[in-house]
Amino acid sequence: MDALSSTLSTAASAVSDTVTQGAMHALVGGGDGAGGGEVASFIAKRGTHFVDGFARACVDATAANVRDAAEVLRTTTLNAAIQSEASATSDLPTLERAVKAMSSSAKTAIENYDRRSRAMPQLRYELLENLxxxxxxxxxxxxxxxxxxxxxxxxxxxxxxxxxxxx
CATH class of the missing domain: 1.20.5 (Single alpha-helices involved in coiled-coils or other helix-helix interfaces)
Incomplete structure (x- = not known):
């Protein structure tokens, strides 16, 4: 961030010099030259203030982005470490746990289907009788x-x- 700040300061100086030289050239070449230095100085100061303010805002925004990125990275790393620890300390590997959970839910679904299919003829008979x-x-x-x-x-x-x- 110091490199960015120094680069922006250098740019501010270059803008100030360019504005000063341009204003002096325009005033000296196009008029009587009275007050040319004051106008050029004023324009250069305004340009420098703008670039300095812009540079400060850029540096602050960059610092905030770096802080936010560091926080996100820290949180992501911590979560990954917690998940790795949980997987490493569990009795069963993750894939085996997933397979067992899926087979358990499939077994329950098959049992429900069998129970319902056994009850279906009786329900059908009762409905037809009622109708x-x-x-x-x-x-x-x-x-x-x-x-x-x-x-x-x-x-x-x-x-x-x-x-x-x-x-």
């Missing part, structure tokens, strides 16, 4: 609702059939 009872009750209800009309229709047919034909 057939509901269907029968609905048919009886419909028949009871239609009974008076059906009785009237039968009576009318009987009367029509019992009348003698003309012919």
């Amino acid at each position: 057939s009872e509901k269907k029968l009750a609905l048919e009886k209800k419909i028949e009871a609702a239609n009974a008076p009309r059906e009785l009237a229709r039968r009576q009318m047919l009987k009367e029509i059939m019992s009348k003698p034909r003309r012919g």
